[in-house]
Amino acid sequence: MDFTICPFCNEDVPSMELERHANNHFENEEQAIDLEVAQAISLVEYDETGNGSGEFDIHEKKIRSLSDLQIRANFHKVEPGLMTLLKKCLDLESEKSTSIISGYVDHFESIEFEDVGWGCGWRNIQMLSSNLFSEREESKKVLFGGCGFVPDISSLQRWLEIAWGRGFDVIGSSHFDMAIHGERKWIGTTECAALFRSFGVRARIVDFDSKPCLENQGVQKRKHDQVYGPMDQFLSGGSRADVSSSSAKRGHEVLMEWIWNYFRKPGNDRVIVSDKTPLYFQHDGHSRTIVGIQVKHQKNGSRQYNLLILDPAHSTVALERSLRENVGWQKLIKRGGHTLRKPQYQLCYIDSGIADKDETEKLKILESIYVEF
Structure with a gap:
């Protein structure tokens, strides 16, 4: 069986499984970022209850968190357009x-x-x-x-x-x-x-x-x-x-x-x-x-x-x-x-x-x- 090194983790992967393996890296990354956004928003909501700092407007905090953690859409870019x-x-x-x-x-x-x-x-x-x-x-x-x-x-x-x-x-x-x-x-x-x-x-x-x-x-x-x-x-x-x-x-x-x-x-x-x-x-x-x-x-x-x-x-x-x-x-x-x-x-x-x-x-x-x- 032929093996190829994954460009993301340097692990030896069967060549026929490389595409699926590589895609999992992206899926895991998106899940991790989604979790990070959810945690940031939950902290904002916690602040709003009065148990936290409550220094900024809740929506402004959500916007700030999402602005930093959002993911760029993946698409096929056509040149010259x-x-x-x-x-x-x-x-x-x-x-x-x-x-x-x-x-x-x-x-x-x-x-x-x-x-x-x-x-x-x-x-x-x-x-x-x-x-x-x-x-x-x-x-x-x-x-x-x-x-x-x-x-x-x-x-x-x-x-x-x-x-x-x-x-x-x-x-x-x-x-x-x-x-x-x-x-x-x-x-x-x-x-x-x-x-x-x-x-x-x-x-x-x-x-x-x-x-x-x-x-x-x-x-x-x-x-x-x-x-x-x-x-x-x-x-x-x-x-x-x-x-x-x-x-x-x-x-x-x-x-x-x-x-x-x-x-x-x-x-x-x-x-x-x-x-x-x-x-x-x-x-x-x-x-x-x-x-x-x-x-x-x-x-x-x-x-x-x-x-x-x-x-x-x-x-x-x-x-x-x-x-x-x-x-x-x-x-x-x-x-x-x-x-x-x-x-x-x-x-x-x-x-x-x-x-x-x-x-x-x-x-x-x-x-x-x-x-x-």
Whole structure:
């Protein structure tokens, strides 16, 4: 039997067992750090009872502990960047079209035996975070204690618990009993928004619904009654009818046009890079990240849209290979309007800038823009 020296502990290990043995080192390290974080937080809670020093605010102590002990997410990094490869492929397409895409975005895939089947929401948060770290300096300074990297799921779960503890999305947190660390529970758009808002990042929610908003049928939609950011102004101003009220538009065309208007940026290039963040895209059973949209102008004057999506269920290596070879990437990334068959969708987008203390208090209550299609 062939043996190989483990690069982490210098132990002789059967070659066929090396990968499993090496992975155990990472698992043990993560467990040890999780334990250290839990111990630090328990000491903070002990202080808060009055039996300890109680010198600092409990949440500030938790934030400080987690900032020091959180773990960087492990992912396959694509050089010179996945969006750079996507832009090249879109430029090479033969059909006449215009595409608008976000700037830098890393792809985070769900990992077998780790988060397959429940972790898509966390992976989408990681994708949005990678864009914020790369494209928005103001967000980079405040996110996750200013660590400068995208944390792993375990660390994100702890950050969300801290956000809940500080009063962000009280209603939503009650569905999880304010505890999610170590749980394999699905999260959605509201958890994404609450997490980002806890750092003063202006995360906004949009509900798209094909059903009438009837309170007497037990359906109560959050209505947005205050204008904060540019897309809210778009929907609340004179252009709102173009998006949400036109009976001439069929179903999900409303969703497509909203996304087109969100990413839209002046320019004559075939592929335009927008300064907008990707969109957290939620529907029943799954969530993905929208990194752009493509429009093809038809001879009859109509427009055909394709969403450009990164799916946590896909392999990053497979995505990279298909884009480098310019083969098969359309099946992985493009989604036409005919694929949008769900009756309800939710989006989360992020406005620029960081909220001050007073605005951050208002961000604790989650509202959404309601769009019926």
